[in-house]
Amino acid sequence: MMDVYQEAVNYLETEHVPVVVEAEADVLEEDVFQEEAVSCYLSPLHSESLDFPDTPTSCSPEEMLERRLVVLKGILESEEVYLRELEALLMPMKALRASAGTSQPVLSSCQVQTVFYQVPELRDLHQSFYSGLKARLSAQCQTESSTGGERETSHTGFELMVGDLFLKMVNQIGLYGGFIGNYEKAVEVVHKCTQSDPRFRTLAESMMSNNNGSDKTRTTYTFEALLYKPLDRVTKTTLVLRDVLKTTPVEHGDYSSLQEALRLSRSFLSGVNESSQSKREVTLSHGMRRQLMRDGFVVDASEGERSLRHLFLYTDLLLCTRFKHASRGKHDQYRFCWYLPLAGLKLRWVTEQERSDTQIRVHTMRAKMYFLRQQIQQHKAKGSKAMAALAARHRKKLEQMELMLMVHSPVYRLDLHSPSGKTHSFLLSSLYELEEWREAIHKLTTDNIETVPPDLLTLTCACGKLRMTQQPPLHSSNPVEDEESLCGTLTVAIHSACGLQQPACVYVCVEVDGNAFYEKQTQTRSSVHSLNPHWDQELSLQVDGAQNLRVLCVSQSDGQDDTVLGKASVTLDSKTLNKRWRRQTLHLGQVEVTLSLKYSHHPLDPPSSMAQQQQPVFCVPIGTAAQQEGVLVPHVVRCCVEEVERRGMNEVGIYRVSGTASDIGVLKTVFNSNLREAVTRLRSVEINAVSGVLKLYFRELPEPLIPTELFQSLARTLDIQDINARLVSMLSLLQSCPDPNRHTFLYILHHLQRVSEKQDINKMSLMNLATVFGPSLLRPPVVGLGHDGPTVDISQEVVVQVQVVFWYLKCNNLPEAETSLQHATDAEDETTHM
Template identity: 70%
Template structure:
């Protein structure tokens, strides 16, 4: 027999009146499931929301909604008074005297006088209580009745034992606190009648219901404990307790009318509340015509779909019904399956993923149980029928091997869909400016949600492979590496326990998914009820600087993900660092965001010949008030590593996705343009090639003199022009001479040489200076006049070539040899007829000057250090924040 029926049967046996709604409640609450808003993402009729009245205008709906809210407030007030009576907490307006007779043998009685006195007149807050004293035993009791009963339990004449008191009042004070907070907040939101009438469309209360339903677990504990508590109350025959249990009062309304309750009836109130009142506020089934539905409709049905409360109320309904279904399921032990180690099969996690096992992408609902992974397809039923899940496949967790593929799936072309979503979003924002466009806004929102469902199916690029001992493999796709890692961690944790899988009854297991699911809706950002001023719209720039704290050297990259609408790409990654304990990137990632609230950061280790591994992950809340147009440096803890990054945000209206400027190529473009585009002083192509040569080319004979194959160099050039991350990945496996060839090619194809042409004549004259110290001072001084990207890139290259020459005994590359290789690429004479002044240089002396200038710079022992990136924290008030 289920908990609710048992409670009703017990109350009837004790002659406690119960409203005759049990049969309808059982049918609607425990059997009818919450409404899902998802069908196939490719179906234009895929979203089904709870019905809203079509026979009345939006204004009338909102007026009815206001009436429902006022009814809810009145109901909460009555419920709080009943809880107060159960806890024997007096009202501030009254003084109550209760006499408790305590006796263990019924031959001796002593009076416990509880005098609740009101605090000073006009003072707000809870009432003050006089001390409670037992004249027979001469001990002082706590002002709170529960503590008084507990203290009395330690005497020679207890009414109830300490354990019994704790059982009887289990979770009741906590429930009162939750409902008191909800009542006070709701009352403050409603305010005066005139004020609410003017702003009822903007009135939001969904967050209050969500906050309250998040504490619904307290009712779970109360329900589980109720039978024990009711048994104690029933068995306690002491006259003292029966006198108290049969004469408890609650004040109702402004007329201070008093209602008499028995202890049993008050103890039943929370159970009655969770099985009837909680869902009566939100449930859409018209058959539940109880006292709350009759005033006049439930809250969700009177809330328009475009109202910001709609999604929150749907989620509240889902959580409430999931809770009650869970209570119903837990009472039916015959459905539980005992696994090895005495464990029972439980649902650990569920959510929406893209399944590719059937050769095409399909959005599926995945359920992770203690011993198996179940993939299902949701089937939406018609009105009045129960929704169902259809079985797709299941995989036992025993000996299951996981592998996530770092190489992303080829992205599908969704540009047209993104553009349509963008324009729908613009229409929706215009429609929301007034309540008269309610129906038009609802249609636009529904279309946007349908398109977002399609994006969820088409956009995932991260692949998680499941390999079972039976040689069957499954592949799941995720649009978020962060989400993939959460699933991988949850599965890996269960597989470590080596639990034996009991062959499931697939029909029963799939049928229970509706009741057991913890996630009902796909993650639609368009359903978010957040205020626009709490989200970001504009350009978010993230500069990834460096990482520390690695346990061993590794090639590491950082992945960044932002949420929001799917108009623009919401994930980006740095290139992979060199093999190091302290990797650094100084790489700027830029996001066009609309509705962004959170940023996820992952630190990933990349190993040759092995699967990539995630070293750590973390989530940052994007607070518009804490972001500005200036860079702010922060340190983020990601597992074993700490990543230093900087953030800045520039709010602005967004252009359609199709009109976004394409990324410029790297080769053949002025170095200042490339540096500005990448947000650095030394272009990434230079740094990455230098790091790779220093990693595995320092002992290569003839490095920079012997060139690599033309095909490898061309492939690397194309990669750098299109995708930095792909280019760096190619660098790791390409012949090192091809890497050095790419670096030389970059400098050779610069439209303006690294050392500006205007400086050629001045440098040629300085070469004639005989004093070495004077010569070097003049050359370094002239170098300061170069643009910042040119100067810092040149200094960066010079330091690198000096390190190469330190191994000249092995690589046979001296400073002069290196100057001979790089001189013609880094310095060029002016071209006659192009506006350059001064005499032209004979071609025979041209090469000599080029080589000698570079050779002089390479011989300098006090070269300034190169700065590779822009200063990301110029504001002296900006301090590093550790998250």
Template identity: 75%
Template sequence: MSTSPPDLREVFWVMDVYREAVDYLESQHVAAEADIMEEDVFQEEAVSSFLATMNIESIDLPDTPLFSAEEMLEKRLVVIKGILESEELYLAELDTLLMPMKALRASAGTSQPVLSNQQIQTIFYQVPELRDVHRSFYSDLKARLDTHYQDELSEESGKRCFELEVGDLFLRLVNHIGLYGGFIENYEKAVEVVKKCTNSDPRFRTLAESMMSTNGTDKARTKYTFEALLYKPLDRVTKTTLVLGDLLKTTPAEHRDYAALQEALRLSRSFLSGVNESSQSKRDVTLSHDMRRQLMRDGFVVDSSEGHRSLRHLFLYTDLLLCTRFKHATRGKQDQYRFSWYLPLAGLKLCWVAEQERAPDMNVRLHSIRTKMHLLRQQLKQHSRASRGLVFTARNKKKLEELELMLFTHSPLYRLELFSSSGKSHTLLFSSLYELEEWRENIYKLTSGTIETVPPDLLTLTGACVKLRMTQQPPLHSLSSGNDRDSLCGTLTVAIHSASGLQQPAGVYVCVEVDGYEYYDRQAQTHSSVHSLNPHWDQELSFQVDGAQSMRLVCVSQRNGEDDAVLGKTTVKLESKTLSERWRRQTLRLGQVDLAISLKYSPHPLEPPSSAVQQLPLFGVHIEKVAQQEGVLVPHVVRCCVEEVERRGMLEVGIYRISGTSSDINVLKAAFNSNLREAVSRLRNAEVNSVSGVLKLYLRELPEPLIPAELFQSLAENLNIPDENSRQASMLSLLQSCPHTNRNTFLYLMHHLQRVADMQDVNKMTLLNLATVFGPSLLRPPVAGLNGPSLDISHEVVVQVQVVLCYLQCNNLPEAQTSLPRDADAEEETTHM
């Protein structure tokens, strides 16, 4: 049968499935029929038919091994024996392929040659060298096994089994794997010569269609075509990688072969990856400007369609996005993909948004999943060293993987919306803003230039995903091989200070993500700063971490009327040896932005995850409690309102005197009591008089005023000091006795009101006007009978206004400290990412 040369990538994939099926039958003692003609099993029709029958509706996680070290060694011996038998069969096939070479070379010198010397060289290129390498490997492996079986009946048979070493043989074999590179490079030429000569010369056709080989211990005779024999080395190079993986799985980590087998597998996979890449560059569709379709990125995402969330494997090519449904290989089967949808990159528009919060029922569901995950891990820790708990441990690991997969599917809050020029659209969901931005960046780079889309063969493209993919598993922590001993467990606190380097003023927030087990929230964001070239937050974000090894930061700009834009991102490695309970300050480079942060870490056992705790209310709460909760000296509600007024209210006539709408003020108050970031977002769009009204309301509702009541009488007496300098000095001295939070918040507010008064020619707000507005909120007399004689109401107001006015008139008013000191004497570390 004449067919076009098969695509190497598809050939590798289909033959892997075929070979694994044969191996499975052999392991079940199902004998293959002798004297069977091996036809061209890699025909395109066979490939299409096989792909069309794939059924991939769900994802299965890999089975967890249930074997003890002794059982692994027994299975390892079975694997080695199977490899030896397979090598014997392969050598017989190579000998059959080389059998006519000598006769063909002899005829090349006659007047009627069957093949020319050049054609012979093309057909048999590198085959003799491959046979010699495998013959040497087979001989050495057989000798090792024979020696082992001779000692099998001794009392130390278990020890002998453990001492059987073959890793050096596989490493030596793989070091010669480069021979296959030349064979593969020449393969299509060789097939073309065979086909051409089969069609043109009856002598060669007879030879090419009736080559016989004696295989196996039963000496069964098998008939091959020349093309089928030429394919055998292609099959073998992929088979080598597979059997190395099987051998490594059955080799205990403490075995002396383990390191050598690991290196052999790495080299084999690296070679195969290079072959695939080379094959891809040859067969790919040519796009505009001589660009070829190549895989640029792949990974697992959540696809949202009609309210349903589904785990999908996404592939980004140079000209299109391919979304597939994935099913991991069960035992004895091949990983499989089924087409879901694709979008051309030409004309593709992207938009990302962050949902403010999840539905209450979803939060309950996620909390239930996290609690179960935490309990399972605790049980796994308890049974990890118990010999009787192997099956129990395996089952719990499987359950943990399934629960983490559910969390991965249902926890995302970020949406990446894709809009095609043809009108089609799809929505992808991400738990990580950092990962979403990586996908967006990769897609944007490809769509920013002129690009042409050649309609793909979706069946072939989907089928090739097994070989092309760079990501094997969903990003589940339970599947990672990281060392928990080097990870963080306890409380990690991140203080986000300020940023510099912006090209234009913007409202900016910072998103912080940590990795590890997902029993606790792993992501938090600062509030949005006021529009500025140098935004600052001094906001603390606290994480309960378990298994954390890295932290990712994303700096995002919010511009009125436009989509949020990521200014930069970076990753920070978390090492317990470099972190402590003292703050450690550093500056990170995130794209165009330099971000100043501090870190501290307190290791301790963690409590089970609790349900999502809502933010404690801010209004009507003692200011020290609010500041302690936020890790600052001036509460964010005060700073955010002040910054917003200074951004767009300094020229507003009657600012702080003219009240905003009470309904708007109440809405902002409720927002601050529940979600700081949402509150700041609302603040930017509210009437500026409502913003000033929120600040006045917060100060008015404090259980205790900023200036403690016990100072009222002393301050009133100091107003009678005739010398202005002495009076101000005494007033400032009294202010020093206030609690840190009260004093710094008061000073922060005073400096702000001084700046407002500087614009009194426009806003009509003098220092006296401002003192009159704020005096009753900032200073209150003591309750009658507790701290001195009571005053009449008229004298109270006079004292309140005059005290605040006195502070506003100070030219040497100390600067306010907005955040807690964080090891100011420590050397600042600058990290460029």
């Protein structure tokens, strides 16, 4: 199809309407910062500095790398001078802030805030960039001196990677936006106070900066001249990046990062220019103007097929576009897909069930990506020019595969329903990111802003200048490994939550970032309906390059949509995380979630090309089930007990009346394959089916819950006439059981005692409950399997089984059951406020 823009141009020409050609349109972008108060301080940024440069073909890669090194050293020197200027500007800030609290302030607290707005942040940004660049260049010089030969220049030049430093700096260039927006006010304060206060005038006219770091040589600036330095610096950023990219060979690992940094810088300056030209803005109701609030890459599923799209959220509408890369030297373009007014827009998010063939495809892609990355690292280790070029090609392929994974892996869908009947959907892999989108859209829809019909051609063309998110979030595009990121196994134990406004069934979702070779998300089972849910559930993730942990608390209601109650993001510090548990309390809005973290660093095995299936829990030794779940009481036991206590305590004949065999069979199958789905099904089936699943679990244990070798000893305790002595002996024997057996047995005993407290209603006394559970929890030794001691007559077996469980239930001082492993920590609980 013909490009939308070209269609419009052709139409206007046929109607004899003058059209501004591209060269004329570029003129509008030459002058950055159009307001009069700012334009007098800035020189125009010429269009030649905005176009992507063609890599010179007349120079060899070795000559280009030599020039590149000279350029980088010049940038380092320039950064050093700029940092000294920022330090000079910040020098009086502390004193001025201190005097603001006195009876005769030089500047008020508000004026100090205005004058130095964003300056400390800019200083920290450039200090980080300067330190990183200096370290890389120092290492490069040492490498060159150690090789001692001209022939190795290209080799070491290819090894010098700085693109990530420039990209990291430019990704934070938005700090300059705040400074630019505040600049006019800051200059106004300086002018006003210079005229009215002799103390400030003396300071403002004699700001000092060390030259070349020497106390002997100083440069004198005025306050206003130092305030201008950041403006001058930001307009030169594009020129600096252009020079670095121009001297970087295309096959160099830095090329794509520098290209992206140049695009970001250019887009930022164009965005500043765009925002300054108020005549292009659209006035909405309540006197507001249409502004871009958020943008990002999503998977559009509106037409039944998955397509990667760039989504733009404006003040009054949502615009979906298709990005079209332009040839070098041209402007990138967007093509219109669809838009929805925000007024009256209804939102609903759901989790889609992945098809088995899609799961296999996704896991196969992950395995291929893992091996591609292994090859890239091997090629880089060899260090030759040919290997560097091969690594660059593999990295390009890895990025393409990660883009494919972005399209096929999302399972969270946000449906958008317009009052006009239009419906669109988009997908994301991260529930955290989807909730950010939902919150941003919901906030704007509640403002009830009337939508002004947009000029779609103008709006779509403006996306190239206004966009904040330049590229899909590909982890593989970063060529430099971060030493602080995690690689190994991260285990998160979710303990409990508090702060719910009303009882709810709640689950916790955990996400990590990093390479997409492994699953980056997992979640707990749903809790019982409660104000203070408890899980004590361990979640394990294989992480590669992880730096952030995201935690969401989600309420799940029968027949209604899930609701995110709160979310938080935590930085993963490889220096503090280790194999010992570290306990934290996260504040997710009004909800607090208590969890523990531990981390084991180790090389990762290749990901499986097939989806990992949950291990079965039925007909498996209880110790095995508890170990694979990282608990002391298996989840199937806890889930069934919690559900019975939620809605079965008043059920007449609970545990005695059998449930429907088909329901019990379905629940058993689902518990063996998908814990979360099993918990969801528990809420909708008849309660006797739930109690039947619990009894079936204990009946099908390969070994009884109370080990067989204790049967004879427990039978003999029944002959002890003194009741207290009998109970002491029985509790002593219980201590010899393995931990999962003992704690599960205690957990069941406490539950059955609570059931019997309602025996006036449910008709289930301690003896009735012991009669039901005795044969399942305790079994006699099988003759001929090597068990010593006299056999028990079959008529007496049931009596022993029932009596042993009955006397345990009669005990008033049963030890408390522990449901999960102890998460011991080295220090006090740490509370993280988010």
